[in-house]
Amino acid sequence: MTWLPLCLMLAVACLYYVFYLPGRLFLGPEKTRAGYLRERKDAVYENLRDLNFEYKAGKVPDVDYTSLKSSLQDEAATILAEIDRLEKNPAPASRRARI
Amino acid sequence: MAEIGSFALLLALALSVYSFLAGIIALAFQKRTSSQLVGVTAGTSGIAASGEESSLITTLRQASERIGETARRAGIATFAAVLLASVVLVICAFRDDFSIAYILHHSNRDLPGPYKFAVLWSGQEGSLLFWSLLLAAYGFVLRLRYKTDPRLFAYASVVLSGVQIFFLLLLNFAAHPFAIVQGTIPADGNGLNPLLQYPEMVIHPPMLYLGYVGFTIPFAFALGALIMKYPGEKWINITRRWTMVTWAFLTCGVFLGAHWAYSVLGWGGYWGWDPVENASLMPWLTGTAFLHSVMMQEKRGMLKMWNMWLVFATFWLAILGTFLTRSGIISSVHAFAQSSIGDWFAWFLAITLIVFVFFFFKNKSHLRSEHKLESLVSRESSFLFNNLLFVLLCFTVLWGTWFPKISELVQGNKVTVGAPFYNRVAIPVALLLLILTAVGPLLAWRKTSLESLKRNFMWPTVGAVAVAVFLLITPQNWGSPFGLKPWQDISYFYSLMAIALSVLVTLTVASEFYRGGRVISKHTGQGMFASMVQLTHRNTRRYGGYIVHFGVVVVIIGFAGAAFNQDKEMEMGYGDKMTIGPYTLICRSYTDDDAPNYASEWAVLDVYKGGKQIDTMTPVRRFYKASRQTSTMPDIRSTLNEDLYLVFEGLNQDNGHPILKAHLNALVMWIWMGVWIMLIGTVLALIPNAPAPVRVPAPARLETARTAPVVTGD
Structure with missing residues (x-):
């Protein structure tokens, strides 16, 4: 029965670790639609950077580059416009939590 | 010792159940209080908004967050308990404790030390414990990294706990690794299966299991994101590294298995389309498809539903693989453990399918695509075809693997399908995939013009054709692979195609490095090699991926050699x-x-x-x-x-x-060299990018922007 105290100690240690919560919890920022849009903006900017690099590398002809760049810029502009709108008329703090 | 192991398993089960239930309660409360708080603040709940009510809801929310934290900690403690159980089993193997039935059946006194360690995964109960240990270890890391996105990680943690409960239930009630031998304890054990007494067998199963188990993580994130209607694609970003690491382990596991079969089974081959080999290949195929299609979701917000299904299919096929090796439902030279736990797996597979399908249909509106396919000649369409081919191949392997069982159910007699069945589909599909591997990186996102095609494909194609002609005209007495006459045998035709397409891929990969290196060299004045290194460091994922592609090419050349055996x-x-x-x-x-x-x-x-x-x-x-x-x-x-x-x-x-x-x-x-190259490429792809100066000006077209909101994210 030498195993019994060991098992008890193990159980107590686990319970202590699980349920003893000193201090404040880290909850992190709530994700908002503006946050989501900023992620999308980053993705579109990255696509633009890739396109520029491929153009400089000679992979994309001028005509393709102009048209692709233009459509990516339109996409970025749409996103920026919505971010701008959201920043001008922010939702109440509690409403932001709903995303 | 056995009692400590048994207790640790019971404790792990209790902790997992707590982690699962408390996690669900916490998330449900957080969701509810969050919407109530919105209602109260906006005065739309139909109840008079009062400070007291708001404070009550806030208190409830804080309580639920504390419950959520205990759930996370219970998940971490599960790892400690399962680790203890595993350590106890290994100690028992080293102490030749034949009072434990598992040790009696899978070890003996003269078994060398490393194989005694490998006893942990050499039999049914031990390998399930090992599965559980790896799952708990992945969960441990995931729960420690929760600060990346606490809400998403909380959902993923609940899903992981659900899977963990299944394995711990199996271990505690169906396949107990610490079961005690009844009656007289024999002086020596029955020994380890001789096929497993090979150095690679000490590392092959852990690698394979790390791959199998690891796919639970992307699945947990995907299901979590689906349930919580996660806004955006950040979850994809978070899981990408997990998926790549898991994929690398599975790749390593699959090829170590092939190398083991080659070095031990003595039939002279490395791949026999055995059901257990197929079981490891299927999640690898869907996982590889996912690694490609995920880029479309990240870059263009496309294929969201498809990716969700790919992640689920990969996880499901990994469990199915374990089911195949455990249930004895399909006979295989690799099925080292057979028992009645197949029913447990069948139920688990059914439940996961139901849960996933339920949430998929409930929340699928959240997964609508942000863009449409603009042209058939584009990077997107190359990824799409790549995915279709991987899935076709996976379905073929699945069909072939299950055909004996299906034929037995339908006709009453077992019809086994052999290598010719698989090869008829796998070889043409692999060749088409090679074409896409060559073509894909050279196509632009959205659409590619004819001029662009000519510009990018001219020289690689000329090089591939030249090599093909050279192989065709050289005399056969030069040895393999020279003197390939495709009209003599279909296998020669396939070999010639495989080698020519491999050259095409190699040249396109080389041209990507060269062109990128040239741009950097021009801007920095560095030499070409240093520029290429910098290029890779700036976009490790892309250029690491190209190195993986090069590794695949080397593997394919190795496969092509089979025509000359x-x-x-x-x-x-x-x-x-x-x-x-x-x-x-x-x-x-x-x-x-x-x-x-x-x-x-x-x-x-x-x-x-x-x-x-x-x-x-x-x-x-x-x-x-x-x-x-x-x-x-x-x-x-x-x-x-x-x-x-x-x-x-x-x-x-x-x-x-x-x-x-x-x-x-x-x-x-070439096969084994190619695998090393693939792994090096994967490791490179995992290294964070070096910071590059952002030179793209902010789009100056806000005034012309459409007023419609950006699709999804809500």
Whole structure:
């Protein structure tokens, strides 16, 4: 029965670790639609950077580059416009939590 | 000791159940209080908004967050408990504690130390414990990294706990690794399966399991994101590294398995389309498809539903693979453990399918695509075709694997499908995939013009055609792969195509590095090699991916060598000669030996090439005393051109002469080299990018922007 105290100690240690919560919890920022849009903006900017690099590398002809760049810029502009709108008329703090 | 192990398993189960239930309660409360708080603040709940009510909801929310934290900690503590159980089992194996049935059946006193360690995953109960341990370890890391996105990680943690509960239920109630032997305890154990007594077997199962189990993480994130309607694609970003690491482990596991089959089973091949081999290949195929299609979701917000299904299918196929190896439902040389736990797995597979389908249909509106396919000639369409081909191949393998069972149910007799069935689909699909591997990186996102195609494909295509013509016109006596005449045999045609397309991929990969390096070199004044290194460091994922593609090409060249394989079998007395390809083998002697764990018979053969002795080889056949089973240990002489593979098949009972089989396997070493390159590429792709200056100006077209909101994210 030498195993019994060991098992008890193990159980107590686990319970202590699980349920003893000193201090404040880290909850992190709530994700908002503006946050989501900023992620999308980053993705579109990255696509633009890739396109520029491929153009400089000679992979994309001028005509393709102009048209692709233009459509990516339109996409970025749409996103920026919505971010701008959201920043001008922010939702109440509690409403932001709903995303 | 066994009692401590049993207790640890029970404790782990209790902790997992708590982590699962408390996690669900916390998330449900957080969701509810969050919406109530919105209602109260906005005064739309139909109840008068009061400070008291708001404060009550806030208190409830804080309480639910604390419950959520205890759930996370319970998940972490589960790892400690499962780790303890595993350590106890390994200690019992080293202490030769044959009072534990599992140790009795899978170990013996003379078993070498490393194999005693491998006992942990050598049988049914132990390998399930190992599965559980790896899952708990992945969960441990995930729960420690929760600060990345606490809400998403909380959902993923609940899903992980759900999977963990299943394995711990199995361990506690169906396949207990600490079950005690009834009656007299034997003095020695039954020993480990001889096929598993090979150095690679100490690392192959952990790698494979790390791959299998690891796919639970992307699945947990995907299901979590689906349930919580996660806004955006950040979850994809978070899981990408997990998926790549898991994919690397599975790749390593699959190829270590192939290498083990090649080095131990003694039939001269590395892949036999065995159900258990197929079981490891299927999640690899869907996982590879996911790694490609995920880029479309990240870059263009497309294929969201498809990716969700791919992640689920990969996880589901990994469990199905474990089910195949455990249930004994399909016979295989690799199915080391068979029992009645198949029903448990069948139920688990059904439940996960139902849960996933339910949430998919409930929240699928959240997964609508942000863009449409603009052109058939674009990066997107190349990814799409790539995915379709991977899924087609996966379905073929799934169908072939289950066909014996299906035919038994329908016709009453088992019809087994062999390599020709799989090869009929796998080879053309692999060739098409090679074409896409070459084409994909050179296509632009959205659409690619004819001019762009000409610009990017001209030289790689010329190079590939030139190599194909060279292989065609060279004489056959140059050895493999020269003198390939595709009209002589369909396998030659496939080999020629595979090599030519491999050259095409290599040239496109090289051109990507060269062009990118040239841009950096022009801007920085560095040499080309330094520029290429910097290029790779700036976008490790892309250029690491290209190196993986190059590794795949090298593997495919290795596969293409199979068209040139030869074999010969002969009884060889002293001084007898056998000729195969450019080699002449002369039997110098044959003898036997006795070791504590096994007795062995072996032959000593001198190998001559071009009239000169180049090597001495000793194929062995072993008889393992504890398990009373025999096993061959082929001797393999590997070169870049071919492997000389000798098997000691047995002794002629009349005259005592050894019977030897020689295989000449072309280009096999390329396969193992290719795998190393693939792994190096994956490691590179995992390294964070070096910061690059952002030179893209902010779009100056806000005034012309459409007023419609950006699709999804709500």
